Amino acid sequence: MQALWHQLLSGLANGGIYASIALALVMIYRSTHHVNFAQGELAMFSTYLAWAMIAAGVPYWAAFVLTLGASFAAGVAIERIVVRPVENEPILVVVIVFIGLLVIVNSMAGWLFGYTPRVFPSPFPDDAWFAGSYLSAHEVGMIAVTLAMLAIVFAFFRFTPLGLAMRAVAEDPLSSRLVGIRVGWMLAIGWGLAAMLGALAGMMTAPIVYLDPNMMAGILLYGFAGALMGGIDNPWGAVAGGFIVGVLENLAGAYVVGTELKLSVALAVIIGVLVVKPSGLFGRRVVSRV
């Protein structure tokens, strides 16, 4: 029983990471109908940035905030410089650009920082008061930080004029132009926010999986599975899906398939959702006239 609790709770901790990645994917998908395959690699690169700052003596939380800011700026820049020129091209062109981005960012990280796994510090000391018998201090802190970040993102979309404008763009870009919204900038800001969420996921997950250029490959798959499970056009669903996938993965890893085959759970979820309910648990069925 105790082991089950442990697996459940640490599944939730991992789920927070997947939920962040899933939300980042959904944010870009909703406004452009593109799935950013490079989302994980951008998160990995952001984490290296934090690592480099910490290694240079910057205090953890300062590096944390600086990394979030730099990731936001990088996300905006990538949308403006790389994605914008191809936004109206056929979908295959966009996919190739995203895959190119994935490979370039991955190789750049390897070239700059090397392929040796690095230890990434956790800001939560092992003997912190919130360390429990089921979860380590880092896992508790990770859940708290991801939940806080998700709450901030949702409040931003719900309560600020900028968030409202971004939701409007996701719903109807043409009508958004007619009320004077600068649609291009809203898309860029969406990329910035997605990159920020990714950076958070990277920094929270790195102390557990160790930092190396391929760190996020699996996590992106889990995030994608979560997004699909919840409904790729539904932010709440994506977050819920991320948590569900986290728990499923842990339970299946512990009791069903074993840890070596954990990643196949994500793939099974992706295929299962696409076959049984392509719109996801909370997604909307979209009917379009052709």
Added chain:
Amino acid sequence: MTALLELTNVAASYGSTEVLRAVDLTVAAGGITALLGANGAGKTTTLRAICNLMVRTRGEIRFAGARIDGKATEDIVRLGIAHVPDGRGTFLGLTVEENLRLGAHTRHDRAAVAADIARVTGAFPRLKERLQQQAGTLSGGEQQMLAIARALMLRPKLMLLDEPSFGLAPLVVQEIFAFLRVINRQDQTGILLVEQNARMALALADHAYVLETGRIALKGSAAAIEADDSVRRIYLGY
């Protein structure tokens, strides 16, 4: 009278299909101009050309004296041109209140925006009752009211209305047209009104143009056009 909007020799095309050939058209400051004509004559395209929306245009478009042709849609809107497109351009997944707030997206005077929301919902009480409802749940008439209310949230100098009577019950149409007249009188908002319902449009407008396959076939005061039986029969079909 000074011209608020002035189109000179404007042509417009979708891809290689030319829809407008040579349109000259003026909306006076504080005036209401009706743009009439059969389906496919180019009425909607004229409005799109003014906002640089989805069409390629040639020719000269001036707003309050300054050239606006070639500017981005959002910059044209920011000058004070509110376009209520065909299909209404409502954000169906957002609430009525959010739609109204989006109408005021370019404004930063919070108190005045709140006052304007109170004003438009005062004019359309049904919107007030449904402020927190999703816009997609409104009836057709309510959605048209919302579209006009949202356009007013910009505090526009000029409103472009694309068939506000389309698909609505006569009583609702009367309510909407009466409100347009109030707006025009109180705020001196210029209106360019595209309509199938020529009778209602001519009753509201002071000037009218009749479009025929991409050209202005006829123009004059609304009263004169309405009084001319042969014009009515040939171009307006009533």
